[in-house]
Amino acid sequence: MSEVSPNTQRMYHRKHSAAQAIDDFVTNMISHLSIHQRRFEISESVDYKKYKNSNTGIIKINKTKENNLVTLLNRKAKECGRLVFFEGAIFEATCNVKKVGVLNTQTLIMLNVPSQEDVANKRHITLYASKAGSPPPDRLYYDPAPSEETVVNEWGWRKVVLDVLPENFHNGSGVQLYRQQYPLTHPGASTASIFSFIVVFILVQSTHY
Numbered sequence: 001m002s003e004v005s006p007n008t009q010r011m012y013h014r015k016h017s018a019a020q021a022i023d024d025f026v027t028n029m030i031s032h033l034s035i036h037q038r039r040f041e042i043s044e045s046v047d048y049k050k051y052k053n054s055n056t057g058i059i060k061i062n063k064t065k066e067n068n069l070v071t072l073l074n075r076k077a078k079e080c081g082r083l084v085f086f087e088g089a090i091f092e093a094t095c096n097v098k099k100v101g102v103l104n105t106q107t108l109i110m111l112n113v114p115s116q117e118d119v120a121n122k123r124h125i126t127l128y129a130s131k132a133g134s135p136p137p138d139r140l141y142y143d144p145a146p147s148e149e150t151v152v153n154e155w156g157w158r159k160v161v162l163d164v165l166p167e168n169f170h171n172g173s174g175v176q177l178y179r180q181q182y183p184l185t186h187p188g189a190s191t192a193s194i195f196s197f198i199v200v201f202i203l204v205q206s207t208h209y
Contacts, residue, residue, distance in 0.1 A: 019074035019081065022186050025140070026082045033086055040086040041119045045181035047073055047081075052174055061177075069177060076170035079181040085113050088145030090137045091127065091184040100160045102129050107137045108184070109157070111148055122164040122180060128157040137187050 026042075033040045047061040049069055061069050074081060078094035089110045093102045102108070107130040114125045128151045151157045165183045169176040 017074065022080055022188070023082055025186055025188060026080070026084045029084050029086075029141075033084070038086060039113055040084055041113055041116055043083040043085060043119050043122075043182060045079065045081050045179050046122070048178045048180065050169065050176045050178070052176060058178070069172070069175070072172050073170065073177045073179050076172075076177065077168075077179040077181075078185060079165060079179050079183060080185050081179075081181075083182060083184055083186065085110055085119065085125070086141070087111060087113055088142040090139060090141055090187060092137070092187045093129075094183045094185050095165070097160075097162065097183060100129075100162065102160055102162070102183075103132060105136070106130060106132065107134060107187075108160070109142070109146075109151060111145060111151065122182075124161045124163045125182065126159060126161055128152070129160045130155070130157050140186060140188050 030040065030042065047063065047070060048058045049061050049066075050056075050058050061073075063070050070081065083091075087110065091108045091110065093104055093106045093108060096102070096104050108127040109130075110125075110127050112126050114123070117123075118125070128148075146155075152159070162182055162184070164180050167178050169178050171177075
């Protein structure tokens with residue numbers, strides 16, 4: 001059986017959350033990149049909890065044992081539990097990042113894959129941001145990736161440097177939750193209630209490896 005490309009439209013029941021749909025894309029993309037020997041790095045979120053009526057400080061969530069808290073964060077936080085970084089990857093900003101002039105839902109592209117050490121330590125990463133007011137992305141990645149000259153001079157996009165999201169707590173039942181992750185999400189998950197399912201649109205041009 002031939003490989004199913006991540007460029008395939010996937011349809012999910014409405015109970016299949018947008019967060020899970022995006023994580024499924026990440027899993028499929030990792031497999032796809034591995035098969036084709038493409039370099040990539042994975043940014044795993046670091047999730048934290050803080051009890052409201054306790055003097056205990058911020059505690060790192062054990063994702064294996066406290067899946068209920070991770071699920072709650074998945075519902076409340078816009079940031080992904082996992083991001084896959086690779087050349088040509090398209091992202092959407094999850095919030096306004098005033099210091100670099102990035103707006104919520106603005107489209108960005110990655111041309112320079114950060115090192116494993118930088119990602120693991122949540123150091124800043126470099127991307128290129130679309131013009132403000134540009135339409136939503138019509139693809140999840142470019143293959144082949146465009147050159148920096150094309151992105152800057154022809155598209156009019158600009159280089160930006162992003163750090164992980166500052167502490168932004170979400171309220172749960174007796175607990176506050178924070179997801180340490182880059183303020184990015186993979187585009188493509190949307191709710192189509194009229195059909196009672198979540199559709200992940202993979203609207204990429206056919207890949208050629």
